Amino acid sequence: MQFMPAIDLATLLHFSHQNCIAICAFLVPATFFTTGHTAWAFLFDGSLYRIRLSAACASVFALLLFLHVSSWFVIGVVTPVTFILSGLGGTCLFVNALAVAMTPDLELVPRLKTQFLAKT
Structure with missing residues (x-):
């Protein structure tokens, strides 16, 4: 009996390369906006649940973007893009990890809120 993998890697790479513009057109804004929401929730909302949920969604998008770009590195496409x-993707992962790591220090957040609102 021959073992068949659940996901054929060659098919997945082919799909990634054939639909690169559509994948990037979705993943780049999704990664950027969900990471921005994580930063906004960290600075102004302070809800631990909202910060972690937003960071989890943003990290999924960033990881998918990183895997998509890695598929191009696998075949030797090395361009500035x-x-x-x-x-x-790496920067967004770092920002989300930093927001989750710093959420136990929520006493910092009201000070930032107060300083920001006092300046406006």
């Missing part, structure tokens, strides 16, 4: 997109 691949480096920019992988940098975007």
Whole structure:
């Protein structure tokens, strides 16, 4: 009996390469906006649940973007766009991880809120 993997990697890579513009057109804004929402929730909302939910969604988008760009590295496509997109994914992962790691320090958030509102 021959073992068949649940997902054929070659088919997945082919799909990623054939639909690159559509995948990037969705993942880049989704990654950017959900990471922005995580930062907004961290700075102004303070709800632990909202910060973690937003960071989880943003991290999924960033990981998918990073995997998509990695599929281009696998076949040897090394262009500035691949480096920019992988940098975007890595930066968003860092911001989300930082927001989740700092959520226990929520006494910092009211001070930031007060300082921001006092300046406006």
